[in-house]
Amino acid sequence: MINTKTAFMALWFTLTCIVIFGCFVLKNQVHDLEAELSKINQNIASDIRNIHILKAEWGKLNTPDRLRKLATEYASLNKINAKQIINYDALPFENESSQIKIATSDKAHLKQLVKAER
Amino acid sequence: MLPLRLSSQRHSRSVSRPSLNAFNDKSLFEQTDNPAAVQTCKQRMKVAALVFVVAYCVISLKVIAVCLPHGIKINLPQTHMFHEQIIESPISRADILDRNGSILATSLPTVNLYANPKKIQNAEDAAEKLSFIFPDLSFEDIYKKLTKENSSFAMIKHNLSPEQQAEVNALGIPALEFQTSEKRVYLQNNLFAHVVGYTDIDNIGKTGVERSMHKRLTESSKPLQLTLDIGIQDAVREELAVALKKFKAERAAAILMDVNTGEVLSLVSLPDFNPNISIPVGDTSLFNFITLGIYEPGSVFKTFNTALGLESGKVKVTDKFDATKPIIVQKRRISDFHAKNKWLSVGEILTHSSNIGSVRIAERVGKEGQREFLKNLGFFDTVKDFELPEKTAPRFRSEKSWTPITVATVSYGHGISVTPLHIITAFSALVNGGIYHTPTIIKSDTQKISRRVVSEQTSDQMRPLLRDVVLYGSGKKADVEGYEVGGKTGTANKNVNGKYLQSSVTNSFLAAFPISHPKYALLVVLDEPQGIKETFNSRSSGWNAAPTTGKIIAAVAPQLGLKANFDIKTQKAHIKAAK
Incomplete structure (x- = not known):
């Protein structure tokens, strides 16, 4: 009886010690991870800040004024004029009639093939 | 002392092999003159044991609680929110965008320079050095601020550039301190002057969208998108500026x-103004x-x-x-x-x-x-x-x-x-x-x-x-x-x-x-x-x-x-x- 009780007490004590030690180790690890996480968060915040500044710089570099100056200086591009936009149907094809002939002959050939398959 | 008289036989036995559970050993109390005293003794020992058990439990719990990462409170959702908060808001005033997402107004992190006049040792020397770093500030003005009586705060300059901050740091004057701040920047200069408006030095909207949407811009970091288009606005403004000049x-x-x-x-009104530069109230360009x-x-x-x-x-x-x-x-x-x-x-x-x-x-x-x-x-x-x-x-x-x-x-x-x-x-x-x-x-x-x-x-x-x-x-x-x-x-x-x-x-x-x-x-x-x-x-x-x-x-x-x-x-x- 006494032996059982003693063993139980010893076991209880040992388990408590293990749990306490385990918790201590866990806390240490979590502490380290938290420090790492905090560092990562700081880096992310810093990166976001830098990206924010870079976006502002990009916006500044893309102002219409600056792009116009660059286009005038290097690309010699002019504004698009409505007259430059031509309707597709208005475009004249040199071999328009021959193209129609090809298209109709292709159609006839297709019909023959379908009949043959049947 | 407990009123106990132990038998010599039991006494010798207890010495040779002491009982771990003496409290339950009835033989210890067999030969007593006063049974009431024995009863009292038993009760007191039970109370004492209970107190020890409770104390032991409390100590054990406390030890476990101390060892846990956040004590006994682990609240994951809160931790999650904390991370989001850090990541989300590098600035406090939301950006203003055009209909395609191009930035019209944004805030950039800067620092303000202020002084604690109570801590200043050589105001004249400090004022001279600062006026050299900030040519737009006069020696007299800085000196006046640094020698302000009964004050521990004197704003020297808003929105320092990183170079200026480094130069001030290099002076090594302990009375000079920095305050983190934000500067509102209008990337398109005059182009959206009458639509976006501008803020004052304390980032409070004074005109335009900056004024009407001040609450929205400060309460949410989500950018505010307008219906206007940079390209169209520029084309309209350019033609209008030509007409203004041509027809006088x-x-x-x-x-x-x-x-x-x-x-x-597109909304253009000429003459307009550059919101990055402070405009005197009543100027015709503000109209x-x-x-x-x-x-x-x-x-x-x-x-x-x-x-x-x-x-x-x-x-x-x-x-x-x-x-x-x-x-x-x-x-x-x-x-x-x-x-x-x-x-x-x-x-x-x-x-x-x-x-x-x-x-x-x-x-x-x-x-x-x-x-x-x-x-x-x-x-x-x-x-x-x-x-x-x-x-x-x-x-x-x-x-x-x-x-x-x-x-x-x-x-x-x-x-x-x-x-x-x-x-x-x-x-x-x-x-x-x-x-x-x-x-x-x-x-x-x-x-x-x-x-x-x-x-x-x-x-x-x-x-x-x-x-x-x-x-x-x-x-x-x-x-x-x-x-x-x-x-x-x-x-x-x-x-x-x-x-x-x-x-x-x-x-x-x-x-x-x-x-x-x-x-x-x-x-x-x-x-x-x-x-x-x-x-x-x-x-x-x-x-x-x-x-x-x-x-x-x-x-x-x-x-x-x-x-x-x-x-x-x-x-x-x-x-x-x-x-």
Whole structure:
């Protein structure tokens, strides 16, 4: 009886010690991870800040004024004029009639093939 | 001491093998003189044991609690939120974007320099060094701040550059300290000055969207998107600036609106200002003509007068009106600028901008009908729910003093003063099928309040009439091949102290394109343009506002993704001719 009780007490004590030690180790690890996480968060915040500044710089570099100056200086591009936009149907094809002939002959050939398959 | 007398036998036994559980060992208490004392002893030992057990449990729990990462409180959702908070907000005031997501206004992290005068050791030396780093600050000013009595805070300079901060740090003066701050930056300089507005040094919105949406910008870090477009705004501003210079006008303004939604795509008022530089209050460049500039619009108002006639049912498109001679109303003579001296149809009245014909239409409808119609189009109120704080109410006569001469003059745009915003909003409703959309500059998924103001039939009838003005009337110079411009000119003499000046005019051109299925409406206003050689010294709208409108439409239409609607036969002929 006494032996059982003693063993139980010893076991209880040992388990408590293990749990306490385990918790201590866990806390240490979590502490380290938290420090790492905090560092990562700081880096992310810093990166976001830098990206924010870079976006502002990009916006500044893309102002219409600056792009116009660059286009005038290097690309010699002019504004698009409505007259430059031509309707597709208005475009004249040199071999328009021959193209129609090809298209109709292709159609006839297709019909023959379908009949043959049947 | 416990009143116990232990037997010698038990005593020797307990010494040789001490019991671990003496408390339950009844043999220990076998030979006692006083059973009550034994009972008391047992109870006391039980209480003592209980106290020890409780104390042990508490200590164990405390040890476990201390070893846990956050004590015994682990709240994962809170931790998660904490991380999000860090990642989300590098700045406290949200950005303002255009409709395509380009940045118009943003905040950049900076530092402010302040001093603690109580800690300063050599104020003279510090002031000298600081004035060298900041050439815009005088030695005297800095010295005065550093020697401020009974104060532990003196702001030296806002928004230091990183180089300046490094230089101040290098001075090693312990009394100088930094305060993190934000500086509002307007990347497009003047381009959106009147729309975006600006903030003061404490980042509080003073004008424009910065003022009206201050709460939204500070409460949420999500960027605020506007309906305006950088490319279109730039094209409009460029053409308008050319016109302002060319016609030596005092002011120039333009507003481009999507007629089917009420979204404003461009809003320019010249002269404008650079919001990155502080502007003295009351400077003329701060004046937004589109929302604040009430003026007598002149003949562009004939558009509404014609719609009034058609909508009332008292006037038909085929009706003709006597414009053979000037008309007298309340002893005042009303004549036409380009008198045709004949009977004119409704279309001709608009095409030739006949004052007489317009008066005849208004007279047929009557005072009540005219007032009701104009009120319905929003000409009697401030434009509601428009997001710019700089707005003004129109000026018009009360119902009592709305006499027959008022009915007559209002028909051709005199005797009532409205803003360009009023005109463009009402005009959009006339051409889009009759629906009045509340104008907006904030991009939103929710549709704003809309209401029908004219019938679809009236709107359908108005469109060809407006096209005729550009094809055959005073607005010829506004035509852009392929984009079917329809519109109306307006040249109004300015009213100064109750007298109409012949020497100064405010010109407008009101356009919609493509007029067969209108998508956009544009209003161009030139205030006090001068006659030039190219216009044969004419100051009328057809010579300055109309061509400016044409140039703006030619520049923005391809950007708006509008397909030029050419007549194929004509185009084929052009191509053949080019060959």
